Amino acid sequence: MDNLRIVYIVDDDPAVRQAVSIVARAIGVEVRAFARAEDFLAGYDEATTGCLVLDVRMPETSGIELQRTLNAAGVRIPIIMMSGHADVRMAVEAMSQGAFTFLEKPFRMQELSKTIEKALAKSQAAIESARLRADIRARLDSLTHKEREVLDLILIGQTNREMAQALTLSLRAIEDRRSRVMKRMGMSSVVDLVSAVKSMTTAEDKVAMKPAE
């Protein structure tokens, strides 16, 4: 089920849950609806493409609180926050906390469908890039110490000749290692290799630097 897409709905009002479910099913996605934020946390599958349609105002755990919990846990599911006119301030807060978007109640089917599609596309892209990064990470980890040495020098832009000098190796040996690195990393050009490794390390830095809110 590689192209499974799930729309999660969290709203305490059964009529709203039902209506949003109908719209989501109409665009051919799987729907999981919950009355409480806690139930969602138990039933959520991080590995599958999905988005969360969330009511900002609920009696027990509010939408904002659930969003905070998810942020703190590092869960990056796109959130479509539903807010009433009364909760504009909360909607602003939701956006500043990284919600995908918010819809002001009441909204129409077309608006909801389009928003869900966009959120799912974002989720899919995020999951793909995560998979890609995991792949590069695995390949990086498979490099031997000597290969890693060469890769680091490639990354800072050294020529084969400079590397040979730096590592006191023959030009031939450097070329040899270099082709092994390219093969293991699954790259056909140096440009691809550098951008792949760099994009991943910056992404990891970002995650590492993200404060635990």
Added chain:
Amino acid sequence: MTKTKTSVKASEVDHAALASENRRLKSELTQLKAADQFVREREQVLQIILDSATDVIVTINEQSEIVHANAAAYQTFGYSAAELTGLPLTILMPEIAKERHHADISTFLRTGTQQRSWQGLRFNGLHRDGHEFPIEMSFGAMRRPDGTYRFTGIIRDITKLAEAEEIKRQQLGELAHRQRLLSVGEMASGLAHELNQPLLAICLQADAAAERLQRMLGANSRHTGPGVCETDEAATSKLQTSLSEIANQAERASRVIRSVRSLVRREEVPRARVSLAKIATDVLPICEHCCDQGGSQLVVDVSRSLPDVIAEETLIGQVIANLVQNAVTAMKDIPQSNRRVAISADEIGNNQIQVSVSDAGEGLSAEAIDHLFESFYTTRSDGLGLGLAICRSIIETHGGHIRAENVPDGGAVFSFTLPVSGTV
């Protein structure tokens, strides 16, 4: 007679009797002197009292003519004590008070009893320059040896007191007015939320039904002949029009709610940097009034050294006043000596200041704690269930939180947080 008898028998020269008589007379003289001294001293004390009193003290006869007035009369009414002597007391009163004064005196003289208390009578006094001002007057009656009466009156200028009372009354009136406005706003807000939910469901369901109809039509037109399809198409088109109209009207209803709501409620409250000590000081008279009415003690501990918050101060003051009022109400069934409301403010880290209002009442039920801050929830028969909902919306608008809990040794505490200035 005794003295005559003594002189007749003088020839007998009873030395002993004479000496005894002398002693008696001397002692009588000493007593008289002491009595005289006593009276003089009393008079002096009285004079000092009269001279130093800031209240006007007058003595009048049965015709209400002033027999004596003290120096304070000049300060208060613009007449010197000498000028007032012989004038009717009613010269110091506007018309309406004159009649009542005469009635009081004549009733007393006729019946020997007071028809109303003569202590702390409040009415307007009349200054020499013609302006009226509020006074408080107490009267006493003294029966003289000849059977006539004298009356003493103590008159106090209560202009300042009356002004303070007026200010307090206005503040309370304003509070009530704001409360009403906020109540309407909160009600509209609660309604908007409650109605938007079903309106959203109506919009989405109608749209989804219209779309399904469209798809069914598409399927039919592929499977059946064009003749059948045409009727279907006409019917479907009508149904779709109806469905889209249902969704449109639901949207319209929501717009109506929204416009009512923005009429009664200011969306943006102007906020400024302000210290909690100032907010607390400003709202203190109202809190004191609440506590006085409920026979409760009030303890305030809000340090001036706390960092400022960003807030609309009257709204935060309103929240505090509301919580104090609730605290007082919560203690109406406990002994008066135990009734105590405490307001405190502390820095709790995370750039937050927490303000707490605690009472010594019977605490909150678990159910109440869960629903206290919801619109229309109340445990009181006379409550609208909006006060705490308003508090919550004010505090949340300020980026804070409000909660209620029970204190282990009895009573409840309501706390709210506000972000420290510079962090919002």
